[in-house]
Amino acid sequence: MSTRIGIGLLGLGTVGAGVASILQTPEGRHPLIADLDLVRIAVRDRNRTRPIALDESILTTSPEAVVDDPAVDVVVEVMGGIEPARTLIMRAIAAGKSVVTANKSVIARHGEEIAAAAAAAGVYVLIEAAVGGGIPIIEPLKQSLGSNRIQRVSGIINGTTNYILSRMAEEGADYNAVLRDAQDLGYAEADPAADVEGLDAADKIAILSGLAFGGPIDRNGIYTAGISTLQSRDVDYATQLGYGVKLLAVAESMEPDPSHPTSLPLAVSVQPTLVPNDHPLAGVNGVNNAILVEGDPIGRVMFYGPGAGSGPTASAVVADILNIAGIRQLKPADGNLDPLLAASSWRACHLANKExxxxxxxxxxxxxxxxxxxxxxxxxxxxxxxxxxxxxxxxxxxxxxxxxxxxxxxxxxxxxxxxxxxxxxxxxxxxxxxxxxx
CATH class of the missing domain: 3.30.70.260 (ACT domain)
Structure with a gap:
């Protein structure tokens, strides 16, 4: 006999509306979705016109009311930003509620604290939507690729910059002109700094580094260079020489450092990079993302797909909810976490000096x-x-x-x-x- 699961949603923007749409239209989807009840939604403005029809009685302007509602079993945080998102996630954990979040900024900076609190409370914090939009990469790193010695994770993990660079290469267009087009199309924010300066990609590679290599790193120490000063002539020259230019995020293990014998050194960076035309990442264009994982014994595995947007990101959010729902259906909550779903660290890691x-x-x-x-x-x-x-x-x-x-x-x-x-x-x-x- 199935058990209904109450979902509380923090945020009803692009991603939140996508999540709500999936939960309200379970037909033809995984059967567990029919057991998910959207019981409370926190919004900024209750009177705003919305792209989907909702029962007005479940809307509130108080995110704390969503977290504290006894009918809410799983809190879904898609509001973005570091605060109050971090505080609300910690509040949900303290109340014994699992959390699903798409918030890369919070996880990149406070993931260790959040994971420790979740483990102590016997709840899950799942983050598939925080990296790569609809591309499944978080759970594969924790589960499917867990038997490998991961050597390198590299990827194109920001759709805005990839769109800009693709247009510059295909048309010989100027950076500023393409950026304006990207803003008009909704691919770039009015203030595009997080994307074009590489900050968004740095958040994501920080998360992937921790999962791939088994220990958290200092997000603020990641070498980060964006594309805002990239000149079209360098994109043209790269083409002439047999390369494409991509904003590449890379995390790679290094030989142990005698000065830190118990900690694994990692080379982690975000920067515009020439990619040979025969490389697997070279053909990733437009707003698509791709993540290449290299390990022993698997070799190379690439995950490719839409890296942002309502549909892809909402898909990843609901997949995480289903993971939690599936565990609850199999056994009652008893504080014993499935080790393949729960976040964990098994070694110390540190960022190598750039030099x-x-x-x-x-x-x-x-x-x-x-x-x-x-x-x-x-x-x-x-x-x-x-x-x-x-x-x-x-x-x-x-x-x-x-x-x-x-x-x-x-x-x-x-x-x-x-x-x-x-x-x-x-x-x-x-x-x-x-x-x-x-």
Whole structure:
């Protein structure tokens, strides 16, 4: 015999409305959805026109009233922001209620605290919708890929920037013009900083790092560079050289550091990166997301799909609700959590110093159009043990020349020292671009 499960919804914006729509139309969906009752919804304005029909009696402007309602068994937080979302999540946990959230900002910064509170209270906090929209990645990392030694997680995990970069590559369009189009289409916010400066992607890779490698990291320590200063000519040059440019989030395990023998060092970054045309992530365009997981013994596995929007994100939220509902149907709540669904840490991790990490690089210099400049740049890289894959002059005029260099894998400390020395070379006018390269 089934047991009805009361759902309390915090927020009725794009994602919240999508969740409510699914819960109110269970026909043709998983049979457990019919056992979910949407009993209370917190909104900012009760009089606002809504895209779906709702019983007005379940609306309230008090999110605390939703959390405290005895008819609510599972609290769904889709309001966004750090506060009051974090406080409301902790309040729900203290009341013995499981939580489903799409809030990457809260989980990236307070996930350890929230997970510990949930474990102590014997409830779940599930976060599938916090990364990748409708792409299932959180539970696969916790469950399906749990037997692997994960070595690297990399991905395109922000749809706004991927749309902008795709348009720049396909049309040769200017960044600012495409950003305005993205705002008009609703892909970018009026204030796009969280997306275009890489902050959204950094939140997400912080969460994926903790799940993939078994321990939380300092979100604020992640090296983050966005696309707001990216010039269309670098996208064009990348195309000529056989690459696409993506805002790539990467988390990779490193060799143990003798100074932290009990903690796993991780190289975690977000930055515009040249991706070879034959790489699995190269064909991910538009607002789509993709996450590539590399491990032993599985090799490479890629998760691809729509990374944002009402439908995809709401789909992930309701999937988490169904996970909780399924456990409740199988056994009464007894404080014993399913270890595959519950969040857990099994090792200490820390962020490696940026200067100690390594990568390939794309750099573009503005130089005088004079003999010997390319040779001097190449020699300076060699003096600093930076191995060059290619060095080409792509434009030249009386006003100067543009020199593009792609390096082999090199330590970021070495690369910084080399660039500083090159800046002092006669005939080198400026360093105009420095991107990562796969």
């Amino acid at each position: 100690q990490t390594s990568q390939r690089n794309y750099v573009r210099f503005k130089t005088e159009n004079a003999p010997g400049v390319i040779g001097r740049i190449g020699s300076c890289f060699g003096d600093h043990n930076v191995s060059i894959q290619s060095i080409v002059q792509l434009e030249a005029s009386d006003a100067g020349a543009e020199i593009v260099v792609i390096t082999h894998v090199v330590g970021n400390g070495q690369m910084s020292a080399a660039l500083k020395a090159i800046h002092a070379i006669e005939g080198v006018l400026s360093l105009d671009a420095h991107l990562g390269c796969l």
